Amino acid sequence: MTGNDYYKSLGLKCGLEIHQQLDSETKLFCHCPNQIIDTKDAQIEFFRFLRPVVSEMGEIDKAAIEQSKLNRKYCYKGYDTTCLVEYDEEPPSEVNPEALEISLVIAKLLQMRPADQVHVMRKIVLDGSNTTGFQRTAFLAGGGIVETSSGDVGIDVLCLEEEAAQKVGERSESIVYSLDRLGIPLVEIGTAPDIISPSHAKETAQQIGMLLRSTGCVKRGLGTIRQDVNISIEKGVRVEIKGVQALDMIETIVEREVERQLNLLKIQNALLNRKATVVEEIFDVTDIFSRTTSKVIKKALKNNHGKVYGVKLVGFSGIIGEEIQPGRRFGTEISDHAKTSGVGGLFHTDELPKYGITQNELDIMRKKLEANENDALIIVADDHNKAYSAMDSVIKFTKQTLEYGVIESTRRALPDGNSSYMRPLPGAARMYPETDVPPVKVSMQYFNSIKVPELLSEKAIRYAHEFDLNEELAKHIVYSKDLDLFNLLIKRYDSESRVTSTLVVRTLTAIVPELRREGLDTTGLKDNHFVQLFDMIAEGTIAKEAIDHVLRYLCKNPEKTTEDAASDLSLIGVGKVEIEEFIVQLVEEKQDFINEKGMGAVGPLMGIVMKEFRGKVDGQVVNNTLAQKIKEYLSEE
Structure with missing residues (x-):
């Protein structure tokens, strides 16, 4: 079975979202220069706390709710190249016309039809990368295609949006962002789910990248283009993997996500066969570890609000250690969900006793939670609010695994091609109109007048x-x-x-x-x-x-x-006479070698000449002179 046939049998559906920074003179909604500064020495610093709000539809986006659980402080660095728009102290200007035109050139290259009017929307983002708590984005065009060797891939969406701030560090409970990148114009290109294999995903990204670079108006270099990959298989669900920067990693990302979903479905089947259940109760087991030697737990309990909480997973024993991606286990996946509450990690009985936790402590805990050898226990030690929230996330995720096998989620691409859980997939509640930026009319006359560059x-x-x-x-x-x-x-x-x-x-x-x-x-x-x-x-x-x-x-x-x-470096060229004299002497010294090899001696002897003159002479000149002198020597013989 060929690669394409294998993935077709699994019902693979795959699409790409490509984010490409544009090389305009200024940013998208202000007149600040479109550049990343070399130094991060800030002229101004300030901070924000971000909270989810109800949308115009009366809903709160679930991804925003999960992002807000950390309750982190976000610090921002400003410079003389940034302004009050980036600081969210002044309304944005109108859409940058240069960035808009570059985007419409891209639309033409992708054979898309533009919108009659461009309306800017706000997209809720609560990870701190936008001072406003949202990203400004505008739909420009739809209905395009990109040609590949495996058939046309539809291009559903082309948006023009502002780049997020760049994360430059962390300070205990806060994250530090640099505002030089915030507001740089970028296009988001979303394909239809027409990609049929990992290699096809890479080819599609390459083809779109070629079209983008053909404009001559996009930024180049690390971080200027990012690919998000949407993947599902027939019995799985759609997952979005964000932040794939290296084109060569796209194939591995798709392969590993398919592997993860297949393994989670196997785990679900094994748990159902065992009639496994999740006990929906969070147990306070702090007293069991009051004299523990575990450094992690001791550190947590030094805090007056430190607690150790546990949950019981009936019939899960041995399953938590199952590998779902190379080097990543089901327990790692559970831990990712717990970490959204700010904890550093968790312990589970498939790997214990270990890390200073003793068998006696495990036995006491099993007795308290009425767990037998077929059950798995998960514990976490941290501030009581974080620990309790983490255990709540563990219960929720393991229940979803039992029910669905694979859950919809947004994941972070890892350097080795694996991925880790970030948050739920966002919904429609994260979008609402931007009232500070007027719409832009795009006439067909203007669109048709835009020149398309040579590919x-x-x-x-x-x-x-x-x-x-x-x-x-x-x-x-x-x-x-x-x-x-x-x-x-x-x-x-x-x-x-x-x-x-x-x-x-x-x-x-x-x-x-x-x-x-x-x-x-x-x-x-x-x-x-x-x-x-x-x-x-x-x-x-x-x-x-x-x-x-x-x-x-x-x-x-x-x-x-x-x-x-x-x-x-003393590389100024030497004269022809000096080269000839050296070669004549070399031929005389290597007569036995030349007699044995004949004209085949040219190559080895040339290496000696080139080493002697180390970049001072042209190789072709040396080759011709050496061949001539060896030929003369052999004819004399």
Whole structure:
């Protein structure tokens, strides 16, 4: 059974929500610059407490209720690049027209139909990432498609919205956010659930990413694009996994979520066969642990309000330790739900005695709760309000597992491809109109007048032909953030120059990333460094073999010029006479080797010459000279 057939048999439904920051001059609802500042030294700091409120429909969103359980203080850092709009001390301005136009270009690329009027809405968000307690978002277009090798994927929604503040730290009971990112314009693109496999999800994200980058008006770099993945299988439910930043992780995310849902369904079946039940009572077992050696419990009980609470899960013994994703067990899933109340974690009898909790303490607790060896007990130690709320969440989640197997939820993507519980899926109650921002009319005349840029996929084909690049190199440079630099460089040299398009591409897309992978800081490499570097190669001042050495030096000394680097490294080219003299002497020394290998000696001996002159000579010149001298020697023999 092929991968697609396997996931089809499971009834996989998958869709993507892609969030891409736009590279406009200013933010979405104010005139502050659209930039992330290098330093986090704030000119102003303030704090907020956020609370859920009743919507215009008379409802409170369940996700907002769960987020508010932590009752955390949110601290915000402001700068001279932020203003009263970010501080929620002044109403927002009208929608940024530049950001709106970029968004409509994206709508055209996705073959979407725009809304006649753009109305801004408020979306309740109580995790502190918005000073207002909500995010401003506006529906722009619908009814589009993106083409893939497995068929068209529908694009249901294109929204223009403001980016959230960036979390930069935590202080005991508070979370610290930086406001430089808050308000940056971004588009949210939501696909239909037409994705049929993990590899198809990755391809769809790649194709949408290509269209976005084709505009030339989106930000690049870590954190500027995020993918949320919606996944369900036939017997499971829809789950939204948020914050997938690495494209290569999308396949693993889908695979692991399918695995999690299948394993939870198996756990549900096993529990039903055991006739398992959840006792809906929270037991105070603090007295049992009054003399415990457990450091976690002792620390909790030092607090005057510290308590140890427990719950009894009838027939759950052995199940809590079952793996649902690689390295994550059912107990980890239970713990995630408990942590929404602010506790650090919990203990369960599938892993005890351990962590300073003794068998005697377990025996006493089992007796008090009237639990036998087939039952599982879960305990938590913390401030009594947090601990009680955590146990309430444990009861709720384990009951839902018994009833449904898998529950709808919003989850956080983890670096290894797994995910952890964040909160329930939000409902319609989280949305209500933004009354401070007037609607924007989008006429079809205006929409039709917007020019569509050349797609990067088409540009790669053109560049391959125009600059005599192979298909792979053309894709590398066209999709690279250094495309403008490539265009600048390639215009400086004619077709007969030592500087070829292939050399420039390999430098920008292979050598520089390799230096970065080695841990060198390449941010100091500026366009003028590369212009000077290739000018020196074109003039014959240095050889192309010097590129790696020069760039490596400049990474460590960015204040230097390329000429300084070449001079300090003694890489200024040597004369042809000096090269010939060295090669003649080498041929004389290696006569036995040359007699044995013939012209096959060129390669090994070339390595010796290149090592001697270390980036000072052109490899092709060395190869030609060496081959000529060896051929002359062999003909004399």
